Amino acid sequence: MSNKAKFSSKLGLVAATVGSAVGLGNIWRFPAEVQSNGGAAFLLVYILCVLVLGIPLMLAEFSLGRGTQADAVGAFKVLSPKSKWWLTGALGVLASYMILSFYTVVAGWTLDYLWQSITGDLYASSNGSGGATSAMNLYFHHKMEQYVCTTWPPLINTFIIIGICIAVLMAGVQKGIERMSTWLMPLLFVILVVFCCEALSFDKAGEGLSYFFTPDFSKITPSVIVNALGQAFFSLSLGMGCLITYGSYFPRSTKLMKTAVTVSMLDMLVAVMMGVIIFPAVFSFGLSDAELRGTTLVFVTLPEVFSMMPATGLWSVLFFTLLLVAALTSAISIGEVSIAFVQDRFGKSRRMATLIVTLPLFALSTLCSLSFGVLSDFKIAGLTIFNLLDTVTSNYMLPTGALLICIFTGWFAPKGFFRKELTPSLGRDRRIYWAVEFIVRWIAPVLILIVLLSSII
Ligand code: TRP
DSSP states (O other), rough: GGGGOOSHHHHHHHHHHHHHHHHHHHIIIHHHHHHTTTTTHHHHHHIIIIIIIIIIHHHHHHHHHHHHHHHHHHHHHSEEEEEEEEHHHHHHHHHHHHHHHHHHHHHHHHHHHHHHHHHSSSGTGGGGTTTTTHHHHHHHHHHHHHHSSHHHHHHHHHHHHHHHHHHHHHHOIIIIIIIIHHHHHHHHHHHHHHHHHHHHHHHHHHHHHHHHHSGGGGGGOHHHHHHHHHHHHHHHHHHSSSSHHTTTOOTTTHHHHHHHHHHHHHHHHHHHHHHHHHHHHHTTTOOOOOGGGGHOOOIIIHHHHHHSSSSSSEEEEEEEEHHHHHHHHHHHHHHHHHHHHHHHHSOOOOHHHHHHHHHHHHHHHHHHHHTTTTTTTOOOOTBHHHHHHHHHHIIHHHHHHHHHHHIIIIIIIIIIIHHHHHHHTTTHHHHHHHHHHIIIIIHHHHHHHHHHHHHHH
């Protein structure tokens, strides 16, 4: 079967999986979540979520993939042929498709902002605002609003992103995904380190860091826990079979525990580094809380910060390169879920599968992109198409997927399956296995269920 493709080296395997995990979720969403959930207290809960729930769930996904050598739907069919559990995989394929249609749009904006940073257009008339923070903020706000609301430029950039994804995905697991990640991930870390060093030299770096690292325990509320869990799962690429699919490309010799710990730590490191960059900047440049919300952080606040720094263009180019790298490797992993599914289930060639998956994407992404412009009045349940897809996938589909994956692995997979997949990487230490199994069977399902119910009510 063509899905027998494997990552060729340990480095490539880790780079590809970290590439999937590190994305817009770390760089754009994480600092905004920290800010709106009480600072360091959120960071603490988030770290606990990654360590206690994220790693075991990641192990469950890796095991399902590696143990069955199949795609997100196939894994369930192999382990439980007569049941309806494959629907969990189908939910994942659907979610991956929906996420991809808005993820590529944001990646498209990033491409445009990178291009505008290179040409200098992004900052061309910002000086006219006289350097006052509020005026500058208005300038970049206006610029972004104008940009996303037009029809063609965002659309063309989204199409270029889809084009790049098609090229990489068609090239296959080793020559496309693995090779791309092995080159780009080190670049991403180098850029992050450079930014951290710069941010630490800002005037009020100390204040920013103490906001980010000194927890106020009274700020830990149920909603902070719900948000931290959602952020942890999204950031680790959990809940829709993405890591089942990647797991199926792991050779038998891969130590799952070591891989899961490495990937989670690196993913968390990137998120923490982003905090170390953003908060010193926010405090030093006197920006307000409101400027950290959602989309505006990356496309408004940071350009504002860059415009106040010497070598504006250089920082801007570096940052949008970073964001583009992160977004591309994640988008590719999201697309791979559907491609592996089409390739495996319908016996298509990789080229064919890529086309079948990506061509309708042009239409869906167009709808998402236009939902900021001509389609902005078209709303379902009060949300634009873009926001609807974002909310439905992150708040409902991913947690549901994660819940089902835990229950299946913990209770319904053939007896001893999970243990067999984990054993080589745990050596003789049974206690870790018991802990992981206990979490996957009991703790994770209960917590995820609470989160799901609380977001429904
Ligand atoms: N983890 C990526 C990010 O932080 C996004 C992502 C990639 C994802 N694959 C996924 C999210 C699978 C959920 C499920 O941006």
